[in-house]
Amino acid sequence: MKKFEQLKEKSILLVEDESVIRRNIAAILEHFFKEVYSAEDGLEGLDLYEKHLPDLMMTDLKMPNMDGLELIETLLARGSQVYTIIVSAHTDTELLLEAIHQGVDRYIVKPIDEEKMFESFESYLQKLERENLDKSILEDGLEVNIQKGQVLKEGQLLSLSRKENLLLKLLMQDRERTYSYEEIEYNVWGSQSMSLCALRTVVRDLRKALGKGYVINVSGVGYSLT
Incomplete structure (x- = not known):
């Protein structure tokens, strides 16, 4: 169908x-x-x-x-x-x-x-x-399609990796909230172990796609999306 x-x-x-x-x-x-x-x-x-x-x-x-x-x-x-x-x-x-x-x-x-x-x-x-409809538009010409794992930045299509997409999807659920490392590990890595080094790599790549000001680290707690 x-x-x-x-x-x-x-x-x-x-x-x-x-x-x-x-x-x-x-x-x-x-x-x-x-x-x-x-x-x-x-x-x-x-x-x-x-x-x-x-x-x-x-x-x-x-x-x-x-x-x-x-x-x-x-x-x-x-x-x-x-x-x-x-x-x-x-x-x-x-x-x-x-x-x-x-x-x-x-x-x-x-x-x-x-x-x-x-x-x-x-x-x-x-x-x-x-x-x-509710969550696709951020600001500064940035449009996010969570379901397709895509970011449009000033009209240019940037594809996200699976882990970048899962992290962004989690952070966009509540932009007022800081998600703990444990929550991120469960929702992005599933049954796999997450090292802080691996998380930082995913965050670094996501920041490259979105711009540095969006994904914020709260020291000792986790990450949030501004």
Whole structure:
């Protein structure tokens, strides 16, 4: 579908303990997304999330080892902003309210209706569009397209590396806030270790793209965006 072409640049994590359902959903997702990562429970899902830092996550609620709510809580506690879709046979009001409280973006009841899934994709793309409108313009002729990982500076296109894009995306979430080294490590490096030397290299390259006055270091704390 043409309206979902933008998803071809995105990745999604699917967490579902029933193997047949997992394979069937993954087969659908592979038509729309660049990468589809599949996990059979929350623990494996957490591991895959931290390795790949996907753009979306689709998870069941009731699973062995770590259930969907525990997975969502863990990711939120670590600073994740991943767009989350719950797919579950459970329509329990208490569970649903808890999921909403945890910041879940969409809730689909099993058996899955493809139209509901497509509505979730549309909702995600609409959210991206709103974020682009709200956060794409800085100042001094600088325009940032977070989703494409691009910066337009005085009309000239400057492409960002994956880590530069992830760092800029994090810092732009709240320009009044200083993000700690731990938050940056989790959201930019995922399960990999981050050295201060490696972080400084990414910051240096990002400053080259944006200009020196944008990315500010708060000594001993982390970085912010002016």
